[in-house]
Amino acid sequence: MLFWIIVIVAVVYVFRSTSLRQQWITGPAFKLFKRVLPPLSQTEREAMEAGSVWLEADLFKGQPDWQKLYDLALPELTAEEQDFIDNEVTELMSLIDDFDAVHNRKDFSDAAWQYMREKGFFSLIIPKEYGGKAFSALANSTIVSKIASRSLSAGVTVMVPNSLGPGELLSHYGTEQQKDYWLPRLASGQDIPCFALTGPEAGSDAGGIPDTGIVTLGEFEGKETLGIRLNWEKRYITLAPVATVLGLAFKLQDPDGLLGDNKHIGITCALIPTSHAGVEVGNRHLPLEQAFMNGTTRGKDVFIPLDWIIGGKDYAGKGWRMLIECLSAGRGISLPALSAGNAHLSAQTTAIYSAIRQQFGCSLYEFEGVQDGLAQLAANAYKAEAIRRLTAGGIDLGQKPGVVTAIAKYHMTELARESINIAMDIHGGKGIQMGPNNYLASLYTALPVSITVEGANILTRNLMIFGQGATRCHPYVFEEMMAAAEPDFQTGLNQFEPLLFKHVKFAVGNAFAAFFGGLTGARFVRVPKQDANKRHMQQIHRISKGLAFCSDIAMLMLGGELKRREMLSARLGDVLSELYMASAVLKHFYATGANPQQQPLVDFLIRESLVNCEAALKGFCRHISNPVVGVLLKRLLFPWGTSFTAVSDGVKTQLATTLCTDDAFRNNLTPLCYVGREEDDAVRVLNDAMTAIDNLTPLMKKVRAAQQAKTLPRKGSIFQLREAALAAGVLSESEADQVAQADALRMRVINVDEFDFSLDSVVNA
Incomplete structure (x- = not known):
């Protein structure tokens, strides 16, 4: 007994003595942390600090706040925005013959181009004082979704100027002189912008762009001027062949110290008229035979004045942060919008076709194999709208959530891929024969465009979602990394020490909560809704605790090596993604009136997410470096074995039948699907045939x-x-x-x- 008293007193003494504690406990832990952590570059630090964290942080920490989610007042479309969608968007669609544009012209008609310019389709995000629309992220997203359901090429053409590009960069960072000159021209359609980031040697690795700018003296408008001599080669640049103004990202260097002591200034963004001497644009790519303009731009020894830097010379070297902040917002609007339009078109047209088309004396939807696909289409359409509205709503509320937008980009484009594949399977020969009456083929062939742009999906899943989530969403890791980056060891240790104890307490608490949740099925977790979704919320809470604990285990065991264990970290990213998407589904259900007819959709999607979470966590446990730790983790998270199963076949049959036979349900589920006004519009014919048969x-x-x-x-x-x-x-x-x-x-x-x-x-x- 006396021995244990002495041990306890000694431990207490060590912990209370700062010098002893740092010598024997926190100091060695800090040294280990610094050793396993890779050096944090300035580029990586800026990427981590850019943007904000939002709802995903609560999920990552194992603390989903349901009341905060349900109380979140997401913006709705204004009367002006709805009127634009009902009128200008509808009129534009009547001017676009997608088959003719894609297969004959490889371009849009002059009337369509002129209408897009005159009606402000390229200035949706430009402030009103400069002649723009100043529409919300939700309106921007809805407009692109509607257009994409008619013509993906048109959707991309409208999307790009209202995403990462000169308009957005100028609005946020431009000088007053730059805004006054350029924004009215962009708003009126007098100028068409493009933004050149990607090159042959820098695709998804935008931070590795080789294009250079050298600060030097040169002649501009007949005078010796301090400026930049540029060399660049870019490709895959949407609108480049028709652009009149080029946004350019490059690495700026100042070897002669003309701007100061920093010779390697860093990534910088400039705005250059395409008519400027030495600028080359015009050669086109042919992205999967789509009609949108996409091509190359080059420049050799092109001299520009310093004040062409977006934001002026004070923003030299700040381009990377500018791009990261704007890209995260654009990624959460543009590509999810294209995907939602795809999912809604696939669901509506396939449901109607399945009701009209008969085989063996039965409508297609009466076959169980077809019902399986139709149920997934219905669920995907609901899920796409839920994620789109929550993510765009968050951006409208002032968030710049890099992790959430990466989740939306990756999972919604993959959702669209699944939807269009199911639609093609069910349509069969109807889907593969090209022509004006084929409403699926253009979306099907263009789908890889969404998969590869704004961060290829492989990169987004394997590096970005968990990589950013682990550092930005964790309550302590980012601050610990900053402490480790301190050049003075003692200063860093003093910052690190309190974080370490909080971190340990946090991890132990999550471990106990995850185990207790597994033992009890999370039945004792308190949630605000006592309805059919109570168990869904409880189980999401349980998985959230498991994710938080597994993340700490992964970082503890692997440290910087985790960055290279992409397949392992991607599984944890999948769990975070599924939790966010499940939360979006629940938010959408209650935000739209908690219609009991939609409860089967919610059940389908939440159970699908939970099954995916379980598979990802078990995969993580199976592949972690130490198999003993993996087995213990698996037993802790899932003490009774398999916890979750997908919905029954009966629920799928119910969803498929309702989708195909209930017009109100189908139309409410697919509001983004454009139905043309013309009698020969393929989707109009489909709907008219359904009405006539009904x-x-x-x-x-x-x-x-x-x-x-x-x-x-x-x-x-x-x-x-x-x-x-x-x-x-x-x-x-x-x-x-x-x-x-x-x-x-x-x-x-x-x-x-x-x-x-x-x-x-x-x-x-």
């Missing part, structure tokens, strides 16, 4: 009754028996004409385009 319901009952009475043959649909029903007096002349009209529309849906032998013109559609 209106035949009373006549179908009469025909079935006649079949049962043996007045008409037992086999055959109302379309096949129309003439016999008319002859037998089952249908009147007007009723038979109604059937014929519906049948004509039905066949327009089923048939595919035919071309002459040269493929120059459609001969039968």
Whole structure:
């Protein structure tokens, strides 16, 4: 007994004595931390500090705040924004023939280009005082989604000037002189912008751009001027072939010290008229045969004055932070918008086609294999809208959440890929025969564009989501890294020491909470809703605790090596992503009135997320460096084995049937799907055919009754028996004409385009 008293007193004494504690405990821990942590470059530090953390931080810490989520007042579209969508967007769509643009012109008509310029489609984010629309992120997203459901090429064309580019960079960082000159020109469409970042040697690694600028004296407008001599080669630049003003990112150097002592100033952004001497633009790429303008720009020994730097010379070297902050916001608006339009179009058109198209005497949606795909399409459409609205809403609330926008970019583009693949599978031959009546093919062929741009999906998943999440969302790691970066050891140790004890307490608490949640199924977790979603919230809370603990274990065991263990860290990123997306689904459900008809969608999606989380966490446990630790972690997180299962086949059948037979449910689920005003619009024909067939319901009952009475043959649909029903007096002349009209529309849906032998013109559609 005396021995243990002495031990306890000794431990207390060591912990209370700063010198002894730092000598024997925190000092060695700090040395270990500094050794395993890779050097933190200025570029990495700026990337970490850029933007903000938001709801994802609560999820990463194991502390989801449901009340904060549900109380979050997300912005809605203003009357002006809704009017623009209802009128200008609709009119633009009537001016775009996507098939003609993609397969014939490789461009839009002059009328479409002129309309986009005049009506402000390139100035959605420019402030009103400069002639722009100053629309919200939600409006920007909704406009791009609507356009993309009609024409992805048009969606990209509108998206780019309203994402990362001169308009946004000038609005945030430009000098007053730059804003006064350029923003009105951009707002009126007098100038078309592009932004050149990506080059042959720098794709996803934007920080590694080789393009250079040297501070030097040169001649400008007949006078000797202090400026920059630029050399660059860029590719994949959307709108470059038609741009009149070029935003350019390059690495600025000042070898002669003309601006100060810093000779390697860093990444800088400048604005250059494409008419300026030495600027080359014009050569086009052909991205999967889409119609949007995309191409190259080059420059050799191009001299520009210093005041062409965006923000002026004070912003020399600040380009990387500018790009990171603007890119995170744009990534959360543009590509999720394209994906949401894709998901809504896929769900609406496939549901209607499945109801109209028959095989073996049954509508396609009556086959269980098709129901499986249709249920996923319905769930994806709901999920896409939930993530889109929450993410865009957060940006409108002033957030610049780099982690959330990376999640939205990666998972929504992958969701769109899944949706369009299902849609193509169900449409079969209808989906693969190109022509004006094929509403899927252009989206299908263009999908990889979204997958590869603004950070290729492999990079986004494997490096960005967890990499940024671990440093920005964790309550202590970023500050610990800053302490480790301190050049003076004692200063860093003094900063590190209190963080270490808080970190240990945090990790131990999460371990106990995760284990107790696993043992009890999280039934004792308090949540604000006592309805059908109570268990969903409790289980999300449980997984959130598990993620927090596993993240600490990963960083403790692997340190800087975790950056290179991409497959391992990506699994933790997947868990964070699934938790955010599940939270978005719950927020969307309650924000839109908690419609009981949508509860099966919520159940489908939350259970899908939980299954994915369990698979990712078990994969993490299986592949972590120490197998013993992996087994213990798995037992801690899932003490009873498998915890989560997907929804039943019955729920999928219910969702598929409702999607195909309930017009109100389908239209409410797919509001972003554009339906043309013209009678020959392919999606309009699809909807008109569905309406016409629905209106035949009373006549179908009469025909079935006649079949049962043996007045008409037992086999055959109302379309096949129309003439016999008319002859037998089952249908009147007007009723038979109604059937014929519906049948004509039905066949327009089923048939595919035919071309002459040269493929120059459609001969039968």
